[in-house]
Amino acid sequence: MSLQSALEQLAAHRIKNTRASQDVFRNGLLVLQKKGLKKLGDDGKSFHYTCQNVTHKLLRLPAGWTFLEQLTLASIDVGRLDIADQCLQLIADKFPNSPRVDCLTGIRIEATESPETALKYYAEILEADSANAGIWKRRISVLRRTGKVEKAVNELVQFLDTFYTDVEGWLELADIYASCNQYEHSLQALTHVLLLTPQNPFYMLQAAETAYTAEDFPLAIKMFLTVVDMTDGDDSEQLLQESTPLGITVRAWFGVKLCARRIAQNTNMKSPSNTSLPKKVELLDELATERLRVAYSSSGQKGEIAKGRQEVFAWVAAPLA
Amino acid sequence: MIGKLFLTLATLALLHAAYSTYEHLSLLKALGKPEGSLPLDIVYESVLALILGLLGASLNAPPLKDITWASEMKKRTIDGMDSRLGFAQYKSRGKLLFANPHGDKE
Numbered sequence: 001m002s003l004q005s006a007l008e009q010l011a012a013h014r015i016k017n018t019r020a021s022q023d024v025f026r027n028g029l030l031v032l033q034k035k036g037l038k039k040l041g042d043d044g045k046s047f048h049y050t051c052q053n054v055t056h057k058l059l060r061l062p063a064g065w066t067f068l069e070q071l072t073l074a075s076i077d078v079g080r081l082d083i084a085d086q087c088l089q090l091i092a093d094k095f096p097n098s099p100r101v102d103c104l105t106g107i108r109i110e111a112t113e114s115p116e117t118a119l120k121y122y123a124e125i126l127e128a129d130s131a132n133a134g135i136w137k138r139r140i141s142v143l144r145r146t147g148k149v150e151k152a153v154n155e156l157v158q159f160l161d162t163f164y165t166d167v168e169g170w171l172e173l174a175d176i177y178a179s180c181n182q183y184e185h186s187l188q189a190l191t192h193v194l195l196l197t198p199q200n201p202f203y204m205l206q207a208a209e210t211a212y213t214a215e216d217f218p219l220a221i222k223m224f225l226t227v228v229d230m231t232d233g234d235d236s237e238q239l240l241q242e243s244t245p246l247g248i249t250v251r252a253w254f255g256v257k258l259c260a261r262r263i264a265q266n267t268n269m270k271s272p273s274n275t276s277l278p279k280k281v282e283l284l285d286e287l288a289t290e291r292l293r294v295a296y297s298s299s300g301q302k303g304e305i306a307k308g309r310q311e312v313f314a315w316v317a318a319p320l321a
Numbered sequence: 322m323i324g325k326l327f328l329t330l331a332t333l334a335l336l337h338a339a340y341s342t343y344e345h346l347s348l349l350k351a352l353g354k355p356e357g358s359l360p361l362d363i364v365y366e367s368v369l370a371l372i373l374g375l376l377g378a379s380l381n382a383p384p385l386k387d388i389t390w391a392s393e394m395k396k397r398t399i400d401g402m403d404s405r406l407g408f409a410q411y412k413s414r415g416k417l418l419f420a421n422p423h424g425d426k427e
Binding site (some may be wrong): 016022080081137171172201203230 | 390401412
């Protein structure tokens, strides 16, 4: 595996915000070592010294510092605190009074010390600057982890009053409510997410599934169909052919089928959000059945059959009411 | 490949035309003649360099990406969208799961 591919994978993880700590750690370590080997020469210098040499060369890259931050977080996640400490030391030396470095130091403290120590550290920083979003988020995260969920929710609501456009915060609020089985509140938080990111089908899918769990089936079916529209909607050149649903579109069709079943069982249900019922539930059900059959019959690589096809076919063939 | 070749040729042609102009002007200065218009072949060389450069830059461009949101969203995953890295919890079982079984670091 080459240096180039390692750097590309690291950049991809940064863009997509995935938390693939093992992968990042492996690639990051490779980047450190590869650059270090150039300076290593014949005498076997210690790993610590190579890291120093490496980062001096590396940090002329514009992405060098974000890479170090990424590697620090991944090392803490994987448990290799020695490398995390080295990277953190380098970053802290270069950027002495930065709030981002304070967050990283706080995360490092969280990983080894007791939660009270971490909370005290965050309280000190928040006293000096009470609008430090990163530190506030870490504080809320520690409160949630130690089980003080109500306090975490109160702080998070205060945080979101201050920073309304923070999508992460609303998602975290929705997650906390969902973990306490308060799905209506979770749905309310998700509506704010939908306002802030209207083009994102993943959040619409999450909202649809939360609505389904909160037993608001007309709203859920509408949202599932919106997800299908968002992800599969503009296949204008494929109108004449069959287009196979892929990815979260399949999940959305499953959702449509589930909601259609529930609505057909109870044709005059009241929706808590006063959403109107769809007029032709049977047709929607037929459409969802057909789309799921197409999704699971398309041959994948080497013509193999999609996993779970038999179960899906048996399930969609069951009658409606 | 061809794009890079064209770009290199265009750069060389332009540098050559520039050097020829400099030589021509210094020749005129040495002979004491007033500055007339540039000789036509230098002009042709520069225009050729321009055309070659345009072609080379267009061919050398990176592959085009889709502009619709839907096509970008097709490449993302639920895990990436739901990661909430600002709130992520770093006290996990990672230390125990991924540690070297013999305890030595590296």
